Amino acid sequence: MRYHHLLTMLTACAVLAASAAASAQDNVTATATFSRTDVRIVEASSTTLEVRIAPPENEDFPALGSGGEVVLEVEPAAVVTTEACDADEDMDFALRIWSETEALLRSEETGAITIDRDLRDYEGQPAELRLEACENRSDYRDSSVTLTLRAASLETRDGNVAAGPPARIQVLNDDPVPVVDFSTGSLAIDEGGSQTVAVVAEGALGGAVMRVAIEAAGDARISIQQGGQLLDENMDGSLAVELSASGTARLTVLAAGDDTLASGETKTATVRIVDTNGAELGSIDTLTVTVNGSTDVPALPLVGLLLQALLLTAAGARLYRRRRG
Numbered sequence: 001m002r003y004h005h006l007l008t009m010l011t012a013c014a015v016l017a018a019s020a021a022a023s024a025q026d027n028v029t030a031t032a033t034f035s036r037t038d039v040r041i042v043e044a045s046s047t048t049l050e051v052r053i054a055p056p057e058n059e060d061f062p063a064l065g066s067g068g069e070v071v072l073e074v075e076p077a078a079v080v081t082t083e084a085c086d087a088d089e090d091m092d093f094a095l096r097i098w099s100e101t102e103a104l105l106r107s108e109e110t111g112a113i114t115i116d117r118d119l120r121d122y123e124g125q126p127a128e129l130r131l132e133a134c135e136n137r138s139d140y141r142d143s144s145v146t147l148t149l150r151a152a153s154l155e156t157r158d159g160n161v162a163a164g165p166p167a168r169i170q171v172l173n174d175d176p177v178p179v180v181d182f183s184t185g186s187l188a189i190d191e192g193g194s195q196t197v198a199v200v201a202e203g204a205l206g207g208a209v210m211r212v213a214i215e216a217a218g219d220a221r222i223s224i225q226q227g228g229q230l231l232d233e234n235m236d237g238s239l240a241v242e243l244s245a246s247g248t249a250r251l252t253v254l255a256a257g258d259d260t261l262a263s264g265e266t267k268t269a270t271v272r273i274v275d276t277n278g279a280e281l282g283s284i285d286t287l288t289v290t291v292n293g294s295t296d297v298p299a300l301p302l303v304g305l306l307l308q309a310l311l312l313t314a315a316g317a318r319l320y321r322r323r324r325g
Contacts, residue, residue, distance in 0.1 A: 029062035030055045032070060032149050033164030035126065041095075043174045044135035051115060051129065051149075053122035053161055061123040062159050068119035070127070071153035072097075075146045077111020079171075085134035094143035094171045096132040104129075112150065119154065119161060133171045140178060140205040141278045143171040178203035178247065180212055180273060181282035189222075189255040191294040197287060199241055199249040201279055206247025209279045213238040218269030220291040221256040228252075238274050253289055261293040 035050035051070055055061050074080050079094040082104050098104060103116035115127050147167045154161035183198035201209040214231075215238050216224060224231050224239060226249060231239040243249045253271070261267055271287040 029064070029159035029161070031162040031164055032122075032154055034147065034149075034167040037165050037167050039131065039167060039169040040172060041131055041133045041169065042172045043133045043137065046130055046132040049129045049131055049147075049167060049169075050126040051122075052126040053119060064118075064120040064161070065156050065158040066118045066120060068156045068161075069117060069153060070115045070119070071150040072113045072115070073148040073150050074111045074113060075148070079143050080111060080145055081134075082106045082113065085132060086136075091134045091137050092139075093134050094137060094139075095145050095169065096130075096134055098130050098132070099128060100130065102127050102129070114153075119156060131169060135174075137173060137175065138205070139208050140173055140175050140203070142173050145169045145171065175205060176203050178206040178209050178279040179282040180209065180276040180279050181284040182271075182273070182287045183284075185284045185286065186288045186290070187253060188290045188292065189253065190292045191255050191261060192257050194252050194254040196250055196252050199243065199251065199273070201243055201247035201276075202282070203247075203279075206279075207243075207245045209243050209247055209277050211243060211277055212241050212249075212273055212279075213275035214241055214271055215239065215274050216269055216271045218267070218289070220267035220269035220289055221258050222269050222289055222291065223254050223256065224271070225252045225254065226250070253287075255289075255291040258291070258293070261291065263293050265293040267291050267293075 030053050032051065032053045035048075035052060039047065039049060041047050051072075053070075074097075079092070081093040081096050082098055083096070084098075085091060085093065085096050097113060099115075105114040105116055106112070107114075117127060145168075147169065149163040149166070151163045154163055178201040180199065180201045183200055187195045187197060189195050199212060199214075200206075201212075213234055213236075214224070216222065226241060231241065231251075234240050241249050241251065258267065268291070269289045271289065273281060273285045
């Protein structure tokens with residue numbers, strides 16, 4: 001009997017839970033949606049986006065209690081502002097969200113935007129938002145912003161409002177995209193010597209490129225340094241080049257001694273730009289390095305071999321630490 005009583009209680013609990021779940025589902029009385037879920041807007045222009053709350057078709061608007069307010073989650077929050085875009089300065093913001101009819105409250109911590117209006121006040125009256133693409137951006141790349149209706153903000157004691165799909169806003173930049181090139185397409189280096197070459201991001205926003213990646217291949221034994229240090233290796237095996245605020249990087253190409261390269265003979269290597277961080281690739285995207293053999297250069301004496309091994313070991317250790325991290 002004791003086990004029968006326990007089974008009866010468990011069955012009753014299951015029935016109550018199922019009933020509560022069904023009741024909660026039935027308690028969804030309306031749905032909050034954006035008027036558009038795919039928006040494209042060009043820099044220095046604007047458009048509108050409405051937030052609507054409506055019941056299922058042919059049903060009356062629910063009598064929701066006061067106090068609920070729609071909250072919009074913003075991703076990424078760092079490129080969105082509710083303040084005016086400043087056309088006189090380079091902007092870090094890509095998009096301004098504001099309204100002529102609604103009070104908008106933006107969280108400084110999360111960037112979420114609250115529409116200061118009770119849920120019950122949406123009957124037949126959508127909230128109209130203005131989307132303005134800021135001009136004079138400090139970045140040449142297009143930006144993508146996603147607005148999501150926070151489900152928790154749509155819950156009320158008198159019935160829950162369901163959250164519709166997010167709105168994806170693409171802000172198209174109209175500034176010229178920087179072009180990345182080598183300063184020259186060829187270098188000739190005597191065995192044991194070195195030459196310099198620049199990587200240049202040309203354009204008004206060249207300083208926003210910040211980094212590019214290169215790859216080296218060929219028979220010539222070369223190494224590439226920036227600021228006296230071997231270039232770091234990326235996860236894909238390419239080499240990382242850091243550009244200055246003016247959009248330039250000066251590299252030193254060194255030709256090691258080669259006991260298979262006789263005096264008067266040459267070997268070549270090619271260095272290619274393989275990633276421009278969103279900028280355009282120019283016409284001088286490949287550097288051809290020709291190394292001239294010289295009998296005046298020891299092939300690789302013991303000290304040179306030790307130094308080369310040390311440099312390779314250090315580069316490998318840096319890569320290992322990055323991958324482990």
